[in-house]
Amino acid sequence: MPDLAKNMNTETGILIFIIFLLFILYAIYSNEQNKSSVAKAVRNVFSIDLRSLALFRVCLALLLLFDLIFRGFDLVDFYTDSGVLPRALALKFLNLGEISFHMMSGTKEVQAILFIINGIFIIQLLLGYKTRLATILCYIFFISLDYRNYYQAFDGGDSLVRVTLFWSMFLPLGAYYSIDSALNNSDTETPKQIFSTGTCAFYAQFFFLLWFSVAHKMKDTFWANYTVLYYQLHVLPYVSEFGQHLLKIPKEKLELFTKSIVQYEIWGPVLLLSPIKTEAIRIFAIAGFLLMFIMFGLSFTLGIFPFICVITVLPFIPSCFWKKILPAFKTPQRLNFRIYYDGECGFCKKMVLILKNLLLIPETKIMPAQDDPSVKKDMEEKNTWVVIDSTDIRYFKFDAFIKLIQVSHIFSIFSFVLRLSPIYELGGFIYEKVSNNRKLASKLTSFLSYRPTWINLTEVENIIVLFFIIYVFNWNLGGVDQKYRLSNDIRWIGGTTGLVQAWNMAITTSSNWYIFPGKLRDGSETDLFYDDGRKVSWKMPKTPSGTFKSRLWQDFINIQFTRFADVPTLSTLANYYCRKWNSTHTGNKQLEKVSFYAMRVKTLPGYKLSEPEKILKWKQYCSHKEMPVEDKIREIEEDFSEDKIFAISELWKAGDEYTAKSRFEDADKLYMRSIELDRELYGPNNPSLIKALEHLHSLYNYQNRFDKAKEIKKYLDEMKAAGNK
Amino acid sequence: MEQPAATVEISKKKIFDLKEIFGIDIRSLALFRIALALLIIFDLYFRLPDLEVFYTDEGILPRSFAFYSFIFHPFGTSIHHMSGNYAVQLILFFISFVLALLLLIGYRTRLVTFLSWFMLISLHMRNEFLLTGGDFVLRLMLFWSLFLPLGACYSVDSALNSNKENKPTHLLSFGTLALLMQSCYIYWFSVCWKLKTPEWINGTAVYYAFSEEHYAKPFAMAMLNLPMEYLKFLNDFMIWVELIAPFLLFFPLHNGPVRTIMIFSLATLQTLFMISFEVGFFPWSNCAALLPFIPSWLWGKIFSRLKTNERLNLKIYYNSANNLSEKFVLILKTFLLLPETNIIPHEETQKNNEITLIDHNGNKYTGSKAFYSIFKHSPLLSPVSSILNFLNIGEFAFYAYKTLLNSPKLNLFFSNALTVRPLNLKTSRLTNIIVIFFLLYVTFWNYGQWDSKYMIPDKYKWIATTLVIDQAWAMFTPISRAGYWFTIPGKLKDGSSVDLFKDGGKVSWKKPKIPSSIYKNRYWAAYIINLYSLGRYASHLPYYGSYLCKTWNRSHSDEKKLTELKMYIFTEVTAPKGEKSPVTKRLIWKQRCD
Secondary structure, three states: OOOHHHHOOHHHHHHHHHHHHHHHHHHHHOOOOOOOHHHHHHHHHOOEEHHHHHHHHHHHHHHHHHHHHHHHHOHHHHHOOOOOOOHHHHHOOOOOOOOOHHHHOOOHHHHHHHHHHHHHHHHHHHHOOOHHHHHHHHHHHHHHHHHHOHHHHHOHHHHHHHHHHHHHOOOOOOOOOOHHHHOEOOOOOOOOEEOOHHHHHHHHHHHHHHHHHHHHHHOOOOOOOOOHHHHHOOOOOOEOHHHHHHOOOOHHHHHHHHHHHHHHHHHHHHHHOOOOOHHHHHHHHHHHHHHHHHHHHHHEOOOOHHHHHHHHHHHHOOHHHHHHHHHHHOOHHHHOOEEEEOOOOHHHHHHHHHHHHHOOOOOOEEEEHHHOHHHHHHHHHHOOOEEEOOOOOEEEHHHHHHHHHHHOHHHOHHHHHHHOHHHHHHHHHHHHHHHHOHHHHHHHHHHOOOEOOOOOOOHHHHHHHHHHHHHHHHHHHHHHOHHHOOOHHHHHHHHHHOOOOOOOOOOOOEEEEEEOEEEEOOOOEEEOOOOOOOOOOOOOOOOHHHHOOOHHHHHHHHHHHHOOOOHHHHHHHHHHHHHHHHHHOOHHHOEEEEEEEEEEEEEEOOOEEOOOEEEEEEEEEOOOOOOOHHHHHHHHHHHOOOOHHHHHHHHHHHHHHHHHOOOHHHHHHHHHHHHHHHHHHHOOOOHHHHHHHHHHHHHHHHOOOHHHHHHHHHHHHHHHHHHHO | OOOOOOOOOOOOOOOOOHHHHHOEEHHHHHHHHHHHHHHHHHHHHHHHHHHHHHHOOOOOOOHHHHOOOOOOOOOOOOHHHHOOOHHHHHHHHHHHHHHHHHHHHOOOHHHHHHHHHHHHHHHHHHOHHHOOHHHHHHHHHHHHHOOOOHHHOOOHHHHOEOOOOOOOOEEOOHHHHHHHHHHHHHHHHHHHHHHOOHHHHOOOHHHHHHOOOOOEOHHHHHHOOOOHHHHHHHHHHHHHHHHHHHHHOOOOOOHHHHHHHHHHHHHHHHHHHHHHEOOOOHHHHHHHHHHHHOOHHHHHHHHHHHOOHHHHOOEEEEEOOOHHHHHHHHHHHHHOOOOOOEEEEEOHHHOOOOOEEEOOOOOEEEHHHHHHHHHHHOOOOHHHHHHHHHOOHHHHHHHHHHHHHHOHHHHHHHHHHOOOEOOOOOOOHHHHHHHHHHHHHHHHHHHHHHOHHHOOOHHHOHHHHHHOOOOOOOOOOOOOOEEEEEEOEEEEOOOOEEEHHHOOEOOOOOOOOOHHHOOOOHHHHHHHHHHHHOOOHHHHHHHHHHHHHHHHHHOOOHHHOEEEEEEEEEEEEOOOOOOOOOEEEEEEEEEEOO
């Protein structure tokens, strides 16, 4: 097998993509009746079975729901103004076009309401009611969540969910096993599989995911000798315990392992495209992918990434799978099942149709009770619907519902739960209430209307999808090869639609774990990284990826300290810890100083890690005690004698506090000392120094101390001139 | 022998009818709804030119700063926060505009009222510094409208009403009571505030009010020349009118005529207010607040004149095969005020999709002539019907009607959008309870400003600030005995000076002729005056200054670029009548433009 990974270059990749596009266009725009085998083959290969799509929809909705619930636990920390990411700070990361509803308010009450509304739309997607609308709303809300908490935009799992939701807007997720399919009143039977630009786009995205991830891995010659996995398994913030066990495999085996995974990432998708014996080969390919993703999921702590990967593969499940599975459900028990409902009650008919679809018992025959006189008699006498099973036994009221659940094999386990005494009584009571108020129920559910299921895309939508396929390809290409990077004029499209993606996973030779020592007033130290107030330990935890509170915290801390470690973000985090600790501790146990250390570890060949290097990222006081200003300056300088860099911002912060207390002269001294220090360490005419001086200039103007302002202006000009020499 | 079926009915006229006094006529409610919608539309229209300045991140209140700069609502929620982009803000404005249009025609009124209220609150919370009295009244009116069926009459909802019960012409509920009370609170509690201010008590307030340069219009400046006794009389007159007139609105005897007179007098008061002071659309909002008071008596008088024989016997035939045709004709009948017209399906006209009108004389009109005849009969359009005929509007209307019915796409769209549903005018018990709660809350909120013993406790104040129903009708109280105006001299690179306040005019230290009109529009005036009077300008002026620098330098060549600017405020402390008022000049801001 040619080693495609090493020998691929950008231009070849573009060529392959163009060929792919041409095939698609040919297949779409050629006549349905066209005998051309090429068109037929392309249509066959790129079609998606609608029942797989329904499975995909259910799994995606469940994933979104659980993700939302887990995010809800971190609501205050990440989505309000009283956490680590107040809105004003979050704004700094956003680019043009990146919009978020969650910016509407910084209070936790409003965020809670937004989360609840989001949950309602996810449940709507799950049940498949007005599915396309539900997909669009879930998509909009998910982007909104990710742009409010921008650290999530870098998370691979979140990116894939965003992208998947986008392409799902162009697929008929609600064609089967949904409320939409229950209320389907079109004359034509719903097709079992479809081919459209939407389906092609879905395939394309999957290919991009795998092939560009390989491209990122192979970009550097350093990685090209298949040591990628070795290094990945050493990336501390992400590798799980299982992954650490994997490292016990000897090196050659690991390299072979890596090679096979990379090769499968390349050739697996090609297997999906096989035009001959498509369905059989495809099942193997999918099994391979599932195995691969499960391995990823076990070896690394990647949040929802492995789950969404598995879910993205689901629509590719071919029709032969359903052909084999579904007949197994067509037991004689189910084939003769009949449900009779009150023909005069619109609500009853809708309910029965929905139950038939959601409980997956399509062979059931549904008839109005009025059709059969004996059944009609039963219905009127007992005031109930009538369910008749294959042995001709009749069931009524809540018992009939339980029988239905039993017959539906997937949900039959719940029938046991429903028979438990309190639930049984509750069920019976609810049934009575509903059946006695059928008219009211009909009125309330009148919004559920019969409409034909939507399947096909219009011309305009086809063009839009094609545009975005090309856009996404270009985006990915630009990530791998700088030459093809999209210009800023059109980059905003990716931002607004959430299609930004970069499938390069954690390929580095060094990684960090973190320690946040906080000094209390009585002198003791506590590690603020953990919530339980434990003592600081400089030993590396066995599995650092497991020490994070939640996946939101994992993403936040990792990305902040590697990408966004600037003064505002770090001081906000420090202030957060100060606030949190001091609201629950008093007196001597109050927090005085906070510092953040990153312990950097390099991966060495030979399964060894280097000695951890202690890097101080931030240090500050929680608040300043009142004292004469000279003492304050001395205190800060002593404390920060080894970390003078942080003394600059600490002195400035002290100056702000004194200004707030109207001790302007003292504040001046602090500011000037901070500026002098800045000049000492970074020289004149450095950006932070200039900015600080300009800030002082404005401040003096505001305080109407115009002479002081003139002084500062002169000093500022001096600095600029000194730097230019 | 047959006894004559004589039934002598002695209908006792009640001394006072609760429905009349505390209820609202649904026609007044319709007029009120139209007024609110128009106010929203015009407000949006006038805010539009300054969209970039006030609502985006490139203006004077970028979001990072706006999140912490509220005046009364520290946790204000606003959907405008979702993006600082000009395009997105434009889209949001457009959505508000569409909602206001739907409110105007009364389509799905309850939902649209709620959405309009939410969009308005968002608009206010995005930038609180632009708000004036008119905004406060408008949002309160919209809030109370959430509990009233504004679409009861003269609306698409009422045209497509499937409810066969007789519609009451008069509504009485706690919602109507609350709306009426709110309109009166504006006056009564303003009096309370006045009575706490020494100037109003000793009669000099009007004099000082007229001399507040940043509000006074030429009329007020002219009125200053009147002798002090007249101004004192005006002072006391204002207090009495504001106190008594709202009470008279509820006068039990002869409620109809008395109320009408009081509405006119209060409207006159508002007009006088408008010509004296630059207060934005406060007088307009207040007049809108008076509309619900219009009594049935007045409507009765107007409509009795309109019920001519011609109008009573009209028959319109529509095409029964086309669903949309009936709806179209029903809507036409509602909006052109022809409620007695009979609408009948006619099979005969099916082929040509025509519309046929048969008037009281039995004359038959079809097609565009039918439209012309409808216009002639409609009380709304009959004065201008000859102009309409001249402009061939009848042809145009008929053409539009045919296109609407025949085009399958349009037909489908409108048929789905215009659904016949029952109109429910009854207020549920739950709604009544909620309204009573809010009414009591708002009453105590207002009364607590007069007597602090009754003020809402601090921990429950969040209800008012979240729903933005907090209010303080302290107009011209306390009286600031000073008027002010501003100049912003900026120094250009070539050494010359321009006044940025006048958009590049000449710098002059003289008092402008009409200090209240130096502002570009009332939003700028509100912004600058609010900044100054709240003492908050210090944190905002850097943004304002940078904005001025940026916009000037964007449109001027190199030598004319701005290098630095200063902001001066001129304060004229009004002296008692006859004495000279000193003017002081103060520098409040200085910054460089590079």
